[in-house]
Amino acid sequence: MKKIAACLLSVFTAAVLFVSASIPPELVQHSANLAEAVETTKYTIEDIKNLQDFLLAKETPDLSGKDYDLCKDGVWNVFDLCLMKQQFLKNSSSESNVLIAYFTRAENVYLENPNEVDTDTTSSASVLLPGNTAIMANHIQSLVGGDLFSIVAEDLYPADYESCLERVTDEQAENARPSLTNHLDNIDDYDIIFLGYPNWGYTCPMAVFSFLEEYDFSGKTIIPFCTHGTGGLAGTVSDIKEVLPKDCTILKPIGVYRSDISDCDDAIAAWLSELGLYQT
Secondary structure, eight states: OHHHHHHHHHHHHHHHHHHHHTSOGGGHHHHHHHHHHHHHHOOOHHHHHHHHHHHHTOSSOOOTTOTTOTTSSSOOOHHHHHHHHHHHHHHTTOGGGEEEEEOOGGGSEEOSOGGGSOTTSHHHHTTSTTOHHHHHHHHHHHHHOOEEEEOOBSSOEESSHHHHHHHHHHHHHHTOOOOBSOOOSOGGGOSEEEEEEEOBTTBOOHHHHHHHHHSOOTTOEEEEEEEESTTTTTTHHHHHHHHSOTTOEEOOOEEEEGGGGGGOHHHHHHHHHHHTSOOO
């Protein structure tokens, strides 16, 4: 699959450079910008699919005055994508427009006596602060900056694993939207939202959907990160897409196996570097 992706990327890059070589003299600067963008953005197949979905959702895009309107025709096309993504990467360098929202089990359970929890078992250890997803969220913040926001349900979950699982199953069957304890007043301040959660029953915790449906994410960039067991990312990303506006851009997610959380720093750094959000 990687060989196929590399091959398609090479064809895509060659096509972009070929077309840019035939651009009239008055667009020489745009051609130079495009060549730089092709080199720095490093598209993956998933990137192209996500951006294609984003473009198709646009009814009558206004590109007037935009640097990435390569052909000066006011119409989206595949060759504009490189310049568009490069501009996105430059804009994302400011940490003030980054939000790292996450749901972690440790902040969503009630422990009468945390000292009595048996931390030798994976299920019990995950209820102790800071929590697996919070560990990932804090590491992301240390590399790209931004603001942290913990998604917490008003009705906390049982600390006992089996009891918690039973409630999770019931909530999924009902497609529930648990009420949340804390809320954002300034969602418009953020262009990039990292969204973290554990894989609960092959989807996100229902409280994550409560969060997503509370605000208007139109035009924003969503970057999922997930902690999981053997189920991996499962249907979490596709379920997130279902509740988000069609003009959101969803970038490549990362999933980290729960037993690897303590050693995930390098994996997160590599992932952010691939997205162009962190320089290793």
